Amino acid sequence: xxxxxxxxxxxxxxxxxxxxxxxxxxxxxxxxxxxxxxxxxxxxxxxxxxxxxxxxxxxxxxxxxxxxxxxxxxxxxxxxxxxxxxxxxxxxxxxxxxxxxxxxxxxxxxxxxxxxxxxxxxxxxxxxxxxxxxxxxxxxxxxxxxxxxxxxxxxxxxxxxxxxxxxxxxxxxxxxxxxxxxxxxxxxxxxxxxxxxxxxxxxxxxxxxxxxxxxxxxxxxxxxxxxxxxxxxxxxxxxxxxxxxxxxxxxxxxxxxxxxxxxxxxxxxxxxxxxxxxxxxxxxxxxxxxxxxxxxxxxxxxxxxxxxxxxxxxxxxxxxxxxxxxxxxxxxxxxxxxxxxxxxxxxxxxxxxxxxxx
Amino acid sequence: xxxxxxxxxxxxxxxxxxxxxxxxxxxxxxxxxxxxxxxxxxxxxxxxxxxxxxxxxxxxxxxxxxxxxxxxxxxxxxxxxxxxxxxxxxxxxxxxxxxxxxxxxxxxxxxxxxxxxxxxxxxxx
Numbered sequence: 342x343x344x345x346x347x348x349x350x351x352x353x354x355x356x357x358x359x360x361x362x363x364x365x366x367x368x369x370x371x372x373x374x375x376x377x378x379x380x381x382x383x384x385x386x387x388x389x390x391x392x393x394x395x396x397x398x399x400x401x402x403x404x405x406x407x408x409x410x411x412x413x414x415x416x417x418x419x420x421x422x423x424x425x426x427x428x429x430x431x432x433x434x435x436x437x438x439x440x441x442x443x444x445x446x447x448x449x450x451x452x453x454x455x456x457x458x459x460x461x462x463x464x465x466x467x468x469x470x471x472x473x474x475x476x477x478x479x480x481x482x483x484x485x486x487x488x489x490x491x492x493x494x495x496x497x498x499x500x501x502x503x504x505x506x507x508x509x510x511x512x513x514x515x516x517x518x519x520x521x522x523x524x525x526x527x528x529x530x531x532x533x534x535x536x537x538x539x540x541x542x543x544x545x546x547x548x549x550x551x552x553x554x555x556x557x558x559x560x561x562x563x564x565x566x567x568x569x570x571x572x573x574x575x576x577x578x579x580x581x582x583x584x585x586x587x588x589x590x591x592x593x594x595x596x597x598x599x600x601x602x603x604x605x606x607x608x609x610x611x612x613x614x615x616x617x618x619x620x621x622x623x624x625x626x627x628x629x630x631x632x633x634x635x636x637x638x639x640x641x642x643x644x645x646x647x648x649x650x651x652x653x654x655x656x657x658x659x660x661x662x663x664x665x666x667x668x669x670x671x672x673x674x675x676x677x678x679x680x681x682x683x684x685x686x687x688x689x690x691x692x693x694x695x696x697x698x699x
Numbered sequence: 700x701x702x703x704x705x706x707x708x709x710x711x712x713x714x715x716x717x718x719x720x721x722x723x724x725x726x727x728x729x730x731x732x733x734x735x736x737x738x739x740x741x742x743x744x745x746x747x748x749x750x751x752x753x754x755x756x757x758x759x760x761x762x763x764x765x766x767x768x769x770x771x772x773x774x775x776x777x778x779x780x781x782x783x784x785x786x787x788x789x790x791x792x793x794x795x796x797x798x799x800x801x802x803x804x805x806x807x808x809x810x811x812x813x814x815x816x817x818x819x820x821x822x823x824x
Contacts, residue, residue, distance in 0.1 A: 360734075569761055632737065632758040653737075653760060653761075
């Protein structure tokens with residue numbers, strides 16, 4: 342564990358009894374109490390996650406807008422300062438470099454939040470594609486990021502003495518807020534399928550902010566939550582995870598994030614490739630008996646046609662589910678099974694997302 | 700507490716022998732390490748088990764783990780309750796067996812008693 346990178350909250354994880362694992366080179370907890378309890382806390386009350394391993398990459402300069410427009414699939418024309426937008430960075434063949442969240446400060450200053458394991462690769466790609474007056478600055482080590490997720494997140498913020506404006510709309514953010522004297526950028530975003538915010542603060546303030554939120558949430562049902570619950574929550578809400586539902590070999594059209602791909606935009610890297618008719622699609626399967634995980638063969642009418650990209654329990658719905666990549670044209674009445682260690686598990690095709698908050 | 704009415708394997712399974720039938724399960728230590736158990740892929744009555752080989756898969760939220768048989772023989776009973784309530788293994792792993800096997804072969808020398816098993820767990824940690 343010693344060679345692993347540590348987030349500014351490492352000591353807090355140890356003190357809370359987190360079960361530490363190697364997560365893409367980072368020492369992070371997979372659970373504190375129980376993954377299912379942590380999952381349910383987020384759905385019914387609130388959960389606090391350390392997501393400081395995520396990368397924060399700033400794009401600064403007169404050409405920042407044009408540069409990002411060319412770099413990602415989504416259209417940032419309609420973004421005003423204080424907004425966030427989900428997008429995908431693609432290779433010319435359409436494969437995904439990464440999926441990112443873009444924060445706009447001004448026409449000349451943006452922040453891209455990228456997946457931890459991809460940070461180095463993303464920055465290399467971003468630098469390779471620089472055009473005009475633009476600078477790519479990796480600020481990842483300077484920032485800590487906490488995700489406060491669940492229906493009672495506002496109550497927790499207020500109990501922690503939040504000063505400032507809580508971003509009212511999804512995919513917006515506010516700056517200059519303080520919690521326990523810590524200056525935070527706060528966005529109404531998350532990766533759990535639940536309402537909530539993500540708070541960015543200076544790395545050295547992370548322990549203070551984390552402790553203040555935990556203390557404030559104690560009587561509100563807040564639990565510290567770890568990677569295990571983060572995965573079951575995003576899985577249940579059917580949000581793609583890079584390396585699973587999307588990758589350099591699974592493009593965003595196949596992944597089904599059409600809302601983040603704007604072909605009306607005249608040019609962006611990967612556009613031509615993504616405009617080709619799609620041959621594969623991501624579908625949802627409810628596993629009627631048994632449990633499937635990722636990379637297991639998926640059979641349609643007894644013939645192998647694809648594979649699972651993620652699979653496991655959906656704790657708030659009950660039962661086990663899987664997402665799978667299969668041919669784009671599949672008959673409605675197809676019979677689906679997943680091959681798990683040679684056993685054919687019966688499945689029922691269901692709509693994505695599995696879980697949608699009321 | 701590890702009950703002293705049975706024997707233990709180095710793979711954190713327990714085995715309780717009565718005549719030529721071995722009742723087997725996983726230890727509380729194993730259940731704790733696995734975390735929330737969400738599915739148990741049970742063997743079927745009539746299945747053959749082989750000493751040291753997997754006869755069951757326990758699925759926790761995060762991982763699949765094989766459960767190894769302490770004996771060679773034929774499954775004569777399975778704990779069907781685990782099918783609907785796999786969490787029983789988390790609640791009390793020692794009270795909830797997985798399968799009973801009528802055995803033709805067992806290596807008692809390989810098995811530990813409660814005291815030895817507790818020591819084994821301490822050394823492993």
